[in-house]
Amino acid sequence: MLELIRSRRSVRKYTSEPIRDADIQAMLEAAMAAPSASNIKPWEFVVVRDRDLCRQLADTHPYSKMAADAAAVFVVCGRESESRHWVEDTSAATQNLLLAAAGLGLGAVWVACYPNADREGYVRQLLGLPDTLRVLCLVPAGHPAEVKSPRTQFDASRVHYDSY
């Protein structure tokens, strides 16, 4: 488990090989296995594989260019009206999605949209999302075309025992 957590790196280059439907399903199951406050599960997911849409998602902001080459872009959304903890809950789901990708031998990266209204609005309009749905992030994913070593970023100066 710890090895897998360390092996999850931000992968931004992908081959042209599609992601198997079973792997997309497994990633979504992992995402929805996340905990949520009061078990409200305030999340929705849009899986974008249409090439034109992926290219348009790449224009969401300057750091989303890799979406154009992703086999799929997972758009993680939150139902803000249902929970004041929607950001935490959808973030936990996103982390599970990224770990599942790593476990399946895929590469993926978290590209933030929230809290930038322009970026959220661009994605909302492109995909026809309701105005009430918040757009936490894009997760472009695919078979990795770059290799990164596992690592922890452990920093003892960020840990305190019993008091600060």
Add this chain to the structure above:
Amino acid sequence: MLELIRSRRSVRKYTSEPIRDADIQAMLEAAMAAPSASNIKPWEFVVVRDRDLCRQLADTHPYSKMAADAAAVFVVCGRESESRHWVEDTSAATQNLLLAAAGLGLGAVWVACYPNADREGYVRQLLGLPDTLRVLCLVPAGHPAEVKSPRTQFDASRVHYDSY
């Protein structure tokens, strides 16, 4: 990996057995292996094992009573001034912490403090945290005294393909 993600459940009952130092270290390494926006890593962790402090953390709010019996309470904090994505980043770190606990055979649960100012303030005062540090959540942890089955909460109605 997917099995482990499914096996992570919210565990609120613990035996009196301590958590080994090596396991606490492994959990912290997992937490800090999370991704963060611009790799800012805006997190800090307080590991509380002092029995009096655990009992006082149990009074943070009505759903934190299990902290009194936890072998350790991990307090996940965010440096708000350093990143507008501190909630997402510390949430990803918390999810890694929970998964690491599950992988080590431990039980843990995410108890939100943010965005409740009273709860954050109570913890801040109790542990002597600086006013600038946000308190995302408590993660009481220990050897599990309850058994929960693995599960996904997959819901096909929350998934959309290419457009909403």
